[in-house]
Amino acid sequence: MSVFAAILIGLAMGAIFGMALEKGRVCEGGVIVCQMQMSRHAMLKMFLSAVATGLIVLAILVGFGFAKLSPKATLFAADIVGGAILGVGIVIAGACPGTVLAQIGTGYKDAIFTFIGGLFGALAFTYMEPNILKPVLTTGAYGRLTLDQLLGVPFPALALGFAAIIIGLLVWLEKVSPWEKEIGPNADGVPEDPALPAAVAAAAPSR
Amino acid sequence: MLGLTKRAWSPYTAGIIVGLLQIPAFLLIGTALGTSSSYVTISANLAQFVDPSIVEIKYAANHLGGAKNWWQVALIAGIVLGAFLSSRLSGTPRWGHSPFWARAMGAHTPARRYAMATLGGFIMVFGARIADGCTSGHGVSGIAQLAIGSFIAVTAMFAAGIITANLIYKRV
Numbered sequence: 001m002s003v004f005a006a007i008l009i010g011l012a013m014g015a016i017f018g019m020a021l022e023k024g025r026v027c028e029g030g031v032i033v034c035q036m037q038m039s040r041h042a043m044l045k046m047f048l049s050a051v052a053t054g055l056i057v058l059a060i061l062v063g064f065g066f067a068k069l070s071p072k073a074t075l076f077a078a079d080i081v082g083g084a085i086l087g088v089g090i091v092i093a094g095a096c097p098g099t100v101l102a103q104i105g106t107g108y109k110d111a112i113f114t115f116i117g118g119l120f121g122a123l124a125f126t127y128m129e130p131n132i133l134k135p136v137l138t139t140g141a142y143g144r145l146t147l148d149q150l151l152g153v154p155f156p157a158l159a160l161g162f163a164a165i166i167i168g169l170l171v172w173l174e175k176v177s178p179w180e181k182e183i184g185p186n187a188d189g190v191p192e193d194p195a196l197p198a199a200v201a202a203a204a205p206s207r
Numbered sequence: 208m209l210g211l212t213k214r215a216w217s218p219y220t221a222g223i224i225v226g227l228l229q230i231p232a233f234l235l236i237g238t239a240l241g242t243s244s245s246y247v248t249i250s251a252n253l254a255q256f257v258d259p260s261i262v263e264i265k266y267a268a269n270h271l272g273g274a275k276n277w278w279q280v281a282l283i284a285g286i287v288l289g290a291f292l293s294s295r296l297s298g299t300p301r302w303g304h305s306p307f308w309a310r311a312m313g314a315h316t317p318a319r320r321y322a323m324a325t326l327g328g329f330i331m332v333f334g335a336r337i338a339d340g341c342t343s344g345h346g347v348s349g350i351a352q353l354a355i356g357s358f359i360a361v362t363a364m365f366a367a368g369i370i371t372a373n374l375i376y377k378r379v
Contacts, residue, residue, distance in 0.1 A: 001235075001236070001274045002274065003272075003273070003274050003277050005274075006236065006274035006275070006277055006278035006281070007277050007278065007280075007281040008281070009231065009235055009236065009278060009281075010236075010277070010278040010279065010280070010281025010282040010284075010285060011281045011282075011284060011285040011288070012285065013228055013231055013232070013282055013285060014281060014282040014283060014284060014285015014286045014287075014288065014289060015285040015286075015288050015289035015292070016224065016228060016285075016289060017225060017228055017240075017282065017285065017286050017289060018285060018286035018287060018288060018289025018290040018291075018292075018293065019211075019224075019289040019290065019292065019293040020216075020221040020222075020224040020225050020289075021221070021225075021286065021289075021290060022289065022290040022293035022294055023213065023214075023215060023216040023220075023221050023293055023297075024215075024216060024218050024220075024221025024222065024225075025215050025218070025221075026218075026221075027290055027294075028305060028307070029304075029305050029307055029308070030305055030307030030310075030311075030379070033307065033311060033372055033376060033379070034379055036365075036368040036369050036371070036372030036373075037369070037372045037373055037376065037378055037379065038369060039378065039379065042218050043218075045218035045219060045222065046218035046219075046221050046222040046225070047222065047342070047346060047347065048222065049218060049219045049220075049221070049222025049223050049225075049226065050222040050223070050225040050226040050347045050351075051222075051226070051346070051347055051350045051351050052222075052226065053222065053223045053225070053226020053227060053229075054226040054229045054347060054348065054350075054351025054352075055350075055351050055353075056226075057226060057227065057229050057230055057351075058229060058233070058351055058352060061230070061233055061234070066233075066234065067233040067234060069352045070237070070238055070239055070352070071349065071352040071353070071354035071356075071357070072339055072340055072344070072345065072349055072354055072356050072357060073339075073356060074354070074355045074356035074359070075339065075356060076356075076359065078337050078338055078339065079338050079339075079345075079356045079357075079359040079360040079363065080359060080360075080363045081334075081337055081338075081363075082334045082335065082336070082337030082338025082339070082360065082363075083334070083338045083345070083359065083360035083361065083362070083363030083364040083367070084334070084363045084364065084366065084367035085330060085331075085333060085334025085337060085338075085367070086330075086331055086334030086335045086338055086341060086342075086360075086363075086364050086367075087334070087363065087364035087365060087366065087367030087368035087369075087371065088330055088334070088367050088368070088371045089327050089328070089329070089330030089331025089332070089333070089334055089335075090327070090331050090342070090364070090368055091327070091368050091371040091372045091375070091376075092323055092326060092327030092330060092331075092371070092375070093323070093324055093326075093327025093328050093330075093331050094305070094307075094308070094324075094327070095324075095327070095328070095331070096242075096331070096341055096342040096343070097242045097243040097246065097331060097332055097335050097341040097342070097343070098242035098243075098283070098286065098341065098342060098343045099342075100328065101242075101283045101284075101286040101287045101290070102286055102287070102289075102290035103290075103301075104287050104290070105286065105287040105288065105289065105290025105291035105292075105293075105294065106290050106291070106293075106294040106299070106300060106301045107291075107294065107300045107301040107302050108301045108302070108303070108304060108305065109302065109303055109304060109317075109321075110303075110304040110305075110317075110320050110321055110323075110324040111324070113321045113322075113324040113325040113328065114324040114325065114327060114328035114331075115328060116325060116328065117324065117325035117326060117327065117328025117329040117330075117331075117332075118246050118328040118329065118331060118332035119246055119249060119250040119253070119332070120250070120328075120329050121246070121328065121329040121330065121331065121332035121333035121334075121335075121336070122243075122246035122247045122249075122250045122251075122332050122333075122336055123250040123251070123254055124329070124333055125247070125266075125332075125333050125336035125337065126247060126250070126251060126254075126261070126264060126266050126267045126270075126336075127261075127264070129264070129266045129336075130264060130265070130266070133337065136337065137337065142355070142356075144354070145354070145355040145356065146352060146353045146354050146355060147353040147354075147355060147358070148353055150355065155353065158353060159351075159353065162353070170219065174219075179217055179218050179219075180215075183215055186306075187214045187215050187299060188301075188305055188306070188307065189305075189307060190305070190306055190307045190310060190379070191379065193310075
């Protein structure tokens, strides 16, 4: 595929992705941090919905031979250390590497700083990778290991079963904590201020 | 259900749309959704102006060009565009920073928030590059492929995130 075609496809897919991130409200730092405080679950609901849909889509694509999986290699130390550092960064920034771009689109100015910080983080990694980080990165390397291989179950069957479990969990989660309450009166993940009546809080400018 | 002028869709609708994006990703590009390696493509291309020898680093060279790398850069540019359109159509544009931060941290200046955002962005992408994926690459795409490494990375991400969020912020 030509680079030009790839860019056009990327822009179109990204526009849909960005719209979903904005409408799903995970473009709000409050939604992300409250998820990490485990007080509200809009982010987890959207995340698990995307995973369940992906499992079903890939079960079909792989089952009928339309596509091949491209799972990332299992790098035990890198996955744990990198994943943990990522989690700390997400909480400090109030964004993920993808959702920060949706924040920029909605107009949040702090997101531009998050993005620039991210570029420097990528650059720091690039310079450190060959000499300093290699020992971490290559400890516990198991190649492209997947759960279906480990269990000896065909991917489509396991994927559909796992999707069913996730959907069950989501049904329960929605019952316990309805999403419309979780996003708050101003749809920014900020709950009603107990000090203010709800109507005043909803009318307050979101500065 | 999919009104563009609505300020929010259910997280289920929004998540299903993201999951469906795996179809063009796998069929047209031959890869899964992800966002964090585009930070390497952008920063390495920019760094070339200052340090041309960066191309000698294999990791940078692998990310400098090619259809898949530029596809992901276009993807994140598209995210900005889509979120911009969505927020304008629903009349919920934002500016400055979210009032959430005052609730979580008490009174603070914009400068303090911007410093935190910069630091958080740095840590977030640095970690994502060590793990070789972020919330989309390891989370949404990796778990959907039942990759063991992605289960580990996402568990570590949420565990560290939950501890940090409860340590450094007031409970909101």
